[in-house]
Amino acid sequence: MIPAAFDYHAPTSVEEALRLLAESGDDVKVLAGGQSLLPVLKLRLAAPEVVVDLGRIDALRGVREDGEALVIGAMTPHHEVASDPLVQQHALLLREATRTVADPQVRHRGTFGGALAHADPAGDLLAPCLALDAEFVIAGQGGTRTVAAADFFQDYFTTAIDDGEILTEVRVPKHTGWRAHYEKFSRVAQQWSIVAIAVTLRSEGGTISEARVALTNMGTVPIRATAAEQALAGVAATPEAVAQAVAGIAEGTEPPSDLNGDADYRRHLATVLARRAVLAAAG
Template sequence: MIPSAFDYAAPETLAEALSLLGSAGDDVKLLAGGQSLIPVMKLRLADPSMVIDLGRIAELSGVRDDGDALLIGAMTPHHQVATDPLVAAHVPLLAKAAATVADPQVRHRGTFGGALVHADPAGDLPAPALAAGATFIIAGPGGERRVAAADFFQGYFSTAVGDGEILTHVRVPKYTGWGAHYEKFTRVAQQWSIVAVAAMVRVEGNSIAEARIGLTNMASTPLRATAVEEALAGSPLTLEAITAASAHAAEGSDPASDLNGDAAYRKHLAAVLTKRALVAAAGL
């Protein structure tokens, strides 16, 4: 399958990319790892007249320590997020989720920021980013702005990144003393999540001090399982308490019905997977 013809530019700096983007008109696409964009271009579901490849901009790739947070470049490949020692030490939830994306070849090419801006409801990075309270750093013609995860995801394949803007980095707070797990439910290899749950738990003694939970594919955007988080705060660290709290996982969700399962099935999965994710994160 051959995409429609397009003009191509591969800038080497962010400033150059923004300038190209500003003068390219409406019919332009930014190319990150291309693991979602190239397939849809081959199917001609997207046929941009211009593609700006961000792959040569060194400043957009890599993970670095930023005090109380990590700064993850938007062009950092999934494989690097999954294996980076800083991510493993401070936000293991992201490493665990990145390791479940598609397959090894796709993880070598696909990028952290590309997947977040693509904002597929079944994608595996948005819910962990939401649960971890990430901040999205977006560059545009007027400079840089920062958007909280809760405001970043706006709908199906839709984010706060506007025309003429580029997601450059994601800032994720360090979590010390938290357990984390990403529980993904699929039926075949390399499948998108039917439902998945991202969970982080901070245990104090014999009780759960705090929990942060993100749900994948339970609405058009990732969701926080707020009712579960509230039920768990200060509760005893027992299977009974986790099971009771997890029953609230689907509250406020609005999952789609499709060939993989209807909405009621997804709501059932959300409770089951939340329990599994919490048990693993808490080390029960």
């Protein structure tokens, strides 16, 4: 349970961090909250020669507004995202999902950007970012680039972040006043999602006018349920109508089979959870 020895650097700016990454070659790891990386190092599933800790870069932490976008720094801890009034006002779905991550200890150490860069398919922040059309700002030696959520999550634990790059912030289009719910299914409290459904929507007079829906742990990357979104538009927020609109939500998905449940069980769960999530979001 003791990691292999490594050189440790704690830069105070993004520029310094990028320079350290460039100088350290291939065998280097970025450290954020350490909630996923440290267990990997302790189990010696990875043994980098260099670790670059982003924890002292203040510019990477915090939530701010920039016109029509909410900007969340990569090093913002989960508990700050969950309790931020701007997030509550403009991206309620992120608050609802972040509140379900692990336990208070993990939520105080783990970071928004770390969870997204880690890209565990069972992670709870990926689907909400996809549903909200978030954009990921990635810095490298050549400058910064912005990647849409649909292109950011590429495969199992794989994102668009290349070697030598750092995720600096996530830009979330404001969904001001939209209602939201994250329906997570796990066997015990404070656990990863077996399946979860992220929903944010607008409704008027008991009718859903617009909805955004995405699925957690129903494949190697989060899945946007565009057919369900279209079917929900204009539908009365009643159990029967919503059940009908989301009935096909698991069609075409290839969820994993493991000790928590096989693929068919997960497809069934997704349908049940989607109905619950939409009805809860609609109030």
